[in-house]
Amino acid sequence: MNYIEPVFRPPSEAKSLILQVTNGCSWNRCSFCEMYTAPQKKFQAKPEKQLREELQFLQQSGYRFPRIFLADGDAMTLSFRRLKTILEAIQNYLPGTRRVSSYCLPRNLKNKSVEELKELQQLGLSILYVGCETGDEELLHTIGKGESYRSSLDALQKIKQAHLKSSVMIVNGLGGRKFSQQHAIHSAKLMTETQPDYLSTLVLSFPEGPKRHQDHFNGQFEQLTQLELFEELALFISHLELSHTVFRSDHASNYLILKGTLNADKEKLLDQLHTAIHTPTAIHLRKEWQRGL
Numbered sequence: 001m002n003y004i005e006p007v008f009r010p011p012s013e014a015k016s017l018i019l020q021v022t023n024g025c026s027w028n029r030c031s032f033c034e035m036y037t038a039p040q041k042k043f044q045a046k047p048e049k050q051l052r053e054e055l056q057f058l059q060q061s062g063y064r065f066p067r068i069f070l071a072d073g074d075a076m077t078l079s080f081r082r083l084k085t086i087l088e089a090i091q092n093y094l095p096g097t098r099r100v101s102s103y104c105l106p107r108n109l110k111n112k113s114v115e116e117l118k119e120l121q122q123l124g125l126s127i128l129y130v131g132c133e134t135g136d137e138e139l140l141h142t143i144g145k146g147e148s149y150r151s152s153l154d155a156l157q158k159i160k161q162a163h164l165k166s167s168v169m170i171v172n173g174l175g176g177r178k179f180s181q182q183h184a185i186h187s188a189k190l191m192t193e194t195q196p197d198y199l200s201t202l203v204l205s206f207p208e209g210p211k212r213h214q215d216h217f218n219g220q221f222e223q224l225t226q227l228e229l230f231e232e233l234a235l236f237i238s239h240l241e242l243s244h245t246v247f248r249s250d251h252a253s254n255y256l257i258l259k260g261t262l263n264a265d266k267e268k269l270l271d272q273l274h275t276a277i278h279t280p281t282a283i284h285l286r287k288e289w290q291r292g293l
């Protein structure tokens, strides 16, 4: 496969074939995100002919690909028609594929009806990873996400109505000290209102330095300490009212690995955070060098 590197995928797609149907991110303006900023990652949809050739090559390899992840940053930005063609081609060339997934920005679904999404679901689309990042309106505006509480809510509800699964990402520490409490509380409110199937938290990290993010905060961004990150996460979890959401903080950026189903495991997760806050030597925490993005 000829990938335009770097290529990213959610941790849970480790066993999936990555099919790069687009290059880069159609938005690419979030203050904290450097994933698709390299010059070769300028947003572009892969030409249909090239994609068919790749699928043909995969078919001839004789391997089965039960799971496929559509890269890059928001393949769901493609039109309904184009996505339908891609999913039909996957069914045609790789009939053993059972589950197709993609990153998805709320705005990617704005011009797609529930009926259209249901059709994509029938063609194998199964799970959408939505980087909500926060439910706090002021913070969404500050980081330049180009989304609002309402647009995130609408997209997550549409996903549910189309019988697709949603996996939401929230970024721990995203707003620094100033926004910490409102970020935790409003993100929990968004999750409670939308009841995603999966929820994960990542820790804000800056492999290339905080300058871009800092500029959006007029130089006033104060990064949370490890202790403050745990406190923010505990406040977030304590405000969640979920009936059955699989929660994970096992992304490489996290210091503390948490896993559970919410709300069933809420007290257990809060206990673990309590230990991390008050007796950090009694719990396993990743060292700085063990973390990544």
Ligand SMILES: C[S@@+](CC[C@H](N)C(=O)[O-])C[C@H]1O[C@@H](n2cnc3c(N)ncnc32)[C@H](O)[C@@H]1O
Residues within 6 Å of the ligand: 008, 025, 032, 033, 034, 035, 073, 074, 103, 104, 105, 106, 129, 130, 131, 132, 133, 169, 170, 171, 202, 203, 204, 205, 206, 253, 293
């Ligand atoms: C490829 S991006 C998300 C896909 C899609 N473009 C979206 O925004 O929904 C994957 C996720 O990584 C996380 N991420 C990106 N940059 C990060 C950073 N500097 N620190 C921590 N998490 C980050 C965000 O949660 C982001 O949604």
Ligand code: SF4
Residues within 6 Å of the ligand: 025, 026, 027, 028, 029, 030, 033, 034, 035, 036, 073, 074, 105, 131, 145
């Ligand atoms: S977080 Fe998502 S939308 Fe924002 S720049 Fe990164 S990939 Fe694009």
